[in-house]
Amino acid sequence: MEKKGWDGFEIGAMLRTFDGAVSDIATTLPENRPYSQSSSFTASVADWRIEKPLFNKDYCIDCQFCWVYCPDMSIISRDKKMIGIDFDHCKGCGICVQVCPTNPKSLLMFPEQKDEESALAEWPKKEKKDQAEEPKED
Amino acid sequence: MADTMELRDIEVWDGNMAASHALRQVQVDVVAAYPITPSTPIVENYAGFTANGYVDGEFVMTESEHGAMSCCIGAAAAGGRVATATSSQGFALMVETLYSASGMRLPIVLNVVNRAIGAPLNVNGDHSDMYMGRDSGWIQLDSYCPQNAYDLNFIAFKVSEDHDVRLPAMVHQDGFMTSHTAQGVHTLPDDVAYKFVGEYKPMNDMLDLDHPVTHGVQTEEDWHFEHKARQQHALMTAVIPKIEAAFDEFEKLTGRRYNIVESYNMDDAEVAVVCMGTSVETAREVAEEMRAQHGIKAGVVGIRVFRPWPLEQIAAALKDVKAIGALDRSSPHGTVGALFNEISGSLFNTDTKTVLTNYIYGLGGRDLTKAHLVSIFTDLKANADAGKVTTPLQQYIGLRGPKLSFF
């Protein structure tokens, strides 16, 4: 954000999350929200990552464990389906991979520079000894 | 809807009762407070108004003064009229949050019934708490009597809540000498008082659910300086004109005139004392006597607005005097008194050639007698005649034991 002079911002260091009015933000998805430049949604922490999670939808069962345990709102789920990762906000912690219950996992960590195509090409196969467990919610 | 209260044109009120009625009449939305001598009756009176249907706002008795001001800040940020009262140790406990309130630009009115700060513990009036607040970014208005304590509350709300200002304001009165001394107070009818201050106009209010707002952010070295500068700019440029406008409007409404700097017998004064609180009234009386009985052209300058410090107005008020006594009712702990410093700073770059000395008086509620003021004016006359300081720069007056002075 532009570093304004002392007379260039709101009093009291007050910040507004949105440009203009929002009436029902709890049911408005991010893509439909009028975020202001003051919302950290408009910023990126992509450069925090050393490794990044990549998603293989072929194995995903849409259990949403990754969604609920992501500390950075970076698992994008729409209509109860996991559809991708928000790489502006993902810090690369790897929780999504840890909690993924499928066999093989539908999310795996790769070096930040890895391209998705080659990652998917070398995705591990199902391990025979461990059947994919039906996830239980608790 | 709260009941209105029929008041006589003149009520016999002490300063605390006057302040309580002002809070009731402006229909404060949230009062969050904690009792402490000598401001306790403000809160008790207000509780009584609430218990009898004269208040329909919320009255929150917190667990401490820090909690009280914290609640006030939350309430003010939520978006409504907020006030509280405190003194002394309680004020000291609040100090952290005072900076938060001003930094977040939240209009809150704090009635400070001035009292000494321990140790040793003391419940009586001096200006230690007022001085402790002077760097906190609040507007500080000073009352000399119960009438002032009443009137200045209306001024405080009106100025503090102005969208060009949005800074919290303290209304000071002297513990016991004003707060517990009943005098005739000219009143305003409830509706007239409310109309003078006007309806609260929210700004950046948390309770506007369509416009979420973040208050109380962190700003480090790349932003903090600019934010504090902006706050100082408002305090330095917006406040005095708004107070002057409010004083003018108040005079039209009531006939009572207030000034940023109160000058008494200053037109031809050769010597003057500068002081605050109830001492102003005593000094005025003695100045008259010095003129009548001793032929000394004595005047008094009373500080009405302690923060923002009205540097130019003070310089103008004192420009023709030959000797000035700055009377500080707070232990300066290691330097000259605050008023001495402020007046020095106000006059230093001007053409005024005057002799300035400092008197420390009245700590812990010790009386300032007329005899003390006679001796001060006599000192000042000697300084004026000599054109230089003939006494120590800082003298303690009204103190038992050997004479104490410094510099």
Added chain:
Amino acid sequence: MSEMKKIKNLKDFSTSADRFEGANLLCPGCAHSIIVREVLNATNDDLILAASTGCLEVCTAVYPYTSWDASWIHIGFENGSSAVAGAEAMYKALKTKGRLKQPDRVPKFVAFGGDGATYDIGFQWISGCFERGHNMMYVCLDNEVYANTGGQRSSSTPIGASATTTPAGRVSYGEKRNKKDMMAIMAAHGAPYVAQVAPNKWKDMVAKIQKGFAAEGPVYINAMSACTTEWKFAPEDTISISDLATDSLVFPLYEIIDGTKLNITYRPKNIVPVRDYLGAQGRFKHLFTKQYDYLIDEWQTRVDAKWDYLQRREEASV
């Protein structure tokens, strides 16, 4: 009162639109964020939020950015509770006076604070708010340490943990005192609802948050927040460490209603040894020596006794 949000399962829950934003500055793998999401997503009602100084606060409102999509306030370290209580008082006043801008909407008032802000420096303020009965929820993000300032002990730091002000050393095993029982203290205020939650048990958490939102009066939530930085485990292990905490019963999940009635809300099928929980964290590494191994046994004894106590309280229905 608005209708409670229906969350039957995780798929339902995943349709929530978060009101807490990314690119905040919390550590990778921070449990605070997971807890905040589970709390905020438990309702679709409007929110008025406060935070005391601490990790959550300094990482989510650093100028010129805010990560909050609802009104939010921070004053100081000790007074997040009072800030939201003040806002709640103003809400009541403006409601009485007919000056609310959106009179049909009833916001929820929630304050967040770390264990430093809750167990220690803000204790008096919270107690005041609870005694006065403000309609608010206080959520303690309990990571058992002053994490924001680099790992000093708080009165929530458990025995044997090495913190920077109670470091383990040649003649010390670290923190010497038992963690303060905030749950009991807050229940003793007569609060309508007090509950301990953990982010790995999201369903239990959401059910409790919804109960809390439905209660009239002050609600206390003690949320275990496994801290990758100060507990010293890898960021991806936040949930597995949390599982060890709840399944070893170091953090039993229970609720206390109206200050008296205690319900256990999670009973692990396989209770894991406390030793496994401690062994997974660097802050307890020094206990795994001949010198201090007895402390691990003492830990187990304490956890067993507490679990026994909770079960007897539940059974006695008092």
